[in-house]
Amino acid sequence: MSGPVMNNINNVAKMILATGLLTLLAACNPASDGGGREGAEPPLAGADIGGSFTLTNQDGGITSEEEFKGQYRIIYFGYSYCPDVCPVDLANIMLGLKQAEKKDPALAEKIQPIFISVDPGRDTPAVLKQYVSAFHPRLIGLTGTPEDIATVAKKYLILYDIRDDESSSEYLVDHSRQAYLFGPDGEPLALLPFDGTPQQVADEIARWVR
Template sequence: MLALRRSLIALVAIVGVVAGAVTAWVVTEASDGGAHATRGEAAIGGPFELVNTEGETVTDQDFRGRYMLLFFGFTSCPDVCPSALMDMSRALDRLADAAPAKLERVVPVFVTVDPARDDVVTMAAYVENFHPRLVGLTGTPAQLRAAADAFRVYHEKVMPETYFGGDAPERHEKGDYMMAHSAYMLLIGPSGGYVANFKHEAGPAEIAAGLREHVDAS
């Protein structure tokens, strides 16, 4: 059942990234009057205003000049989120060993899609379980919805029996809920533009290799 759920979430992730990328290709008129496609940047990313674990308001502008390694999830997530954040942490440790100058240019960021439960205190306690540089961001429902939309991240409140395929653990009380969400990790460049994405199945070695490839240490 766990493998099935991960496959479904990964499929959502792939669809979201592909949809965003496809809409970003620009069709222009060629010099001979015909239409041709030119290479463009994926339409992923944009302005946001959220709150960090110190209770301070931060925006996309606070990350300019650095790369964001970005993941959306929620602290009550039983498997996908902690495994993704652990992979992120281990990838950053690998990057520190192989290319420390590049590590300094990367900011790992975890944004909740569950603002009702993931307040500042909850997020602060949660991110301490992962990389010491991990930035946790929360906010109002409207703020988080705008951020998720900007980065083409799917998220939806579902009941435990839906999330777990009818086999909800007893610890989930009646009326409780889970968050179905995209499970890809995004690399956002110093100017705020999309650079790359890593699917959920990508392990620390693949993520670290991608960072070495895409991050400019200058």
């Protein structure tokens, strides 16, 4: 990674520290049966993460966060042309969601998975539609103008940097990696262990979704 990009990632780490997110280390040791979650406070409770957005979905329509009122939300930022981490992360997260849904089918009605692109130049609705369908049948892909994406990324503490060689269709986008779980009112609850196993993701979902 370039120097400026690494500085951006370090800044994200500082923001995470400032909001107390290091308590998320507990998420790496989830209770397999969800035991002990009653009365427990979510790791991200009270953190200033998230907020309103209005973006373009994979069908070319408009989607706002208000449409998910009453639903838990899994939100991951990335881009479809990502050569490595994004597809691996999404596969783990969505396999974890499928495992959680298999154990408790009612979860399918409670949780909405969302993928937000940090590469609006290439991630058109048609591109996103094909991409998200490979991971989960209910995964929504969102894109927008560069200004739209910059605004929503800032609200969700996501930093990204499109490399300077945009003259090539193969340019890369450096971005911070977070898999957020939000509650029914849009409140941040926890980070999902995207770099763990699908079972660990499923366990963390079961821990906080009521």
